Amino acid sequence: MNLTLSDEQAMVRDMVRRFLADRYDATTMAKGPMPPDDWRALGELGLFALLMPEQDGGLGGGAAEVMIVSEEMGRALAISPLAECILMCGRAIIGHPATEGWSERLLQGDALLAFARGGELVNERLTASATIVRDGMDADAFVVETEGGALFLVDGQDSGVGRMPVRLVDGSMAARVHFDAAEAIALTVSVNQWVEAQALAGLSIVAELVGAMATMLDLTIDYVRQRRQFGKTIASFQVVQHRCARMYTWLEQSRSLLLKAAMVDEEARGRAVTMAQAYVCDAALKLAEEAVQLHGGMGVTDELAVGRGLRRVLLLSRLHGGGIAARAALAA
Template identity: 35%
Template sequence: MDFDLTEEQRLLKESVDRLMADAYGDFEKRKHHQDNPQGYSPKLWSQYAEMGLLGLPFSEEQGGFGGGAVETMTVMEAIGRGLAVEPYLATVVLGGGFLRLGGSAAQQEALIPGIAEGSTTLAFAQIERQSRDDLFDVATTARRTDGGWVLDGAKSLVLHGDSAQHLIVSARTAGQRRDRDGISLFVVPADAQGVSRRGYPTQDGLRAAEVLLEGVALPADALLGAEGEGLALMERVVDVALAALCAEAVGAMEALHELTLDYLKQRKQFGVTIGSFQAVQHRAADMLVALEQARSMSMYAAMMAENPDPAVRRPAIAAAKALVNRSAELIGKEAIQLHGGIAMTMEYKAGHYFKRLTMLVNQFGETDTHLRVVAAAGGLSEAA
């Protein structure tokens, strides 16, 4: 595999890094962005669109720029470094991923141009209170009517679900709660009658929502993909999202490591900087090793995210996420310990990176969940 970026990818990286430096270089700007009703800056979101970032993963036929998982990785790394709060994962990677990989021509035509120009946002409503890490644990139901479908159920922790204009909802059209078959996906307008949302801030500075669906009537063409076959599509899109989360974690780890090194070079004890102590240097070196391991696995995940064979793709992505999780935990904990009490003050970045990394570690499954996926596959295949 070639892990070197192309010239176009390097230019993309430089552009996104500049955007994040301008928008988030001053930590106070992040708080200002969060004060908007949406939890992020609509003006900055428009800048994403102007730079082509929102249309990046879509084909030119779909109104995008034809980028792949490596381009998404590049953007997500910059988002991680900046601690950005915009709904890129929710709208472009997840919502856009469902439309790109499973949407009908009519659905793509109706929504993808709006995503690319920044006027349409989406959220993936999948988690339920009982579901833990299992995508197939779905109690929300969708029943057929003469004119289409009626949805009933409740979804939790819908990332950016309080401001999204459309929800991608998983619902059961057949079978029992934990059956792998019988799950379907629907595009639900967030303002549809019967949809109610309660938004709240998350610990890492983003926003999420509890979504209640009570007799939500949808037309027949709201079905996304084939009826009863939604799990395979969910797994494919979530694998792409996991690769994106790996990249975001690498960006956050890199920034936190740099922040910690700067602190070790400035903080003095016993008349010398604490970074001059050998034991402290060893811990900083361990952080660097963990960071570079995570970076390599993030690149690997990006390469594997586009593999259409789930038997190859899923264990590869799971292995990458498990290792990135371990690196994130080590770097996060070491950064807090090496900083001391200042790390957990609200005015200082370190604690916010730690919170974001903690959320990333658990999003779409904690480490043990991904290790079970690798074990069930008998390890990584030779094709990976």
């Protein structure tokens, strides 16, 4: 297993890191969803096309590229719809003649797609009451997986689409979405393609968590080296050193599982991602809570990045059932 980035992959990592560093620092990260102009700029850079299959008009990036891009997003605590909008919805619609216009807009960053579950097709119209849909208020269209497992694309401007806003813990806006005889375009996606899309979305979430863990650990180390108590920095206290060492262990174990999930063969990726989720979701939340504890009372406020980071990690670690659902799937 080769764990070294190629020159092209290193260039992608550095490009995304510079892009985000110009827009986020400790005072601005995780303060709100990524602005539409920044999302569009990433599309114009070709980042979204990079993560699409080459046979469908993308640039052929695979799991390693998904890991690289997502981890940098996590490092910046950027609140973006990358996992579901690009890796799930994008891979569901790209390559279909009926959705060509949506695919082009999606890859350019001009359209936002959200993923929803539930409902059924009645008289070629979709009727469903979806659960909370991430980015559902801003979505231009929805990829809907019905109770029978079929996939459909629904235009967000359809008169049969109803939305009720829901604010999530990280400050982003979701929606309770209801489809009432909405026009739906059937998506012919093979089982293997859809399984791979879901695995890559899960990998993206794990990578974001690992990136967020790295940032929160760095912020905590910097803080304990500066904070003074009883005439010395608290970093000199053995108990603080032990807690920081434990945080570092959680991060490195999480990173190892992430690398394994990204580097295995496609056939084994689903299980490897589930294994990573089973550990990383809980480890990331524990690390974030430790970071807040070591920052003291200010750690829970919006003034410090660790407080905002905790809320971001709390959301990411609960998506699609989080670690609990992952462990249940492994035990089944």
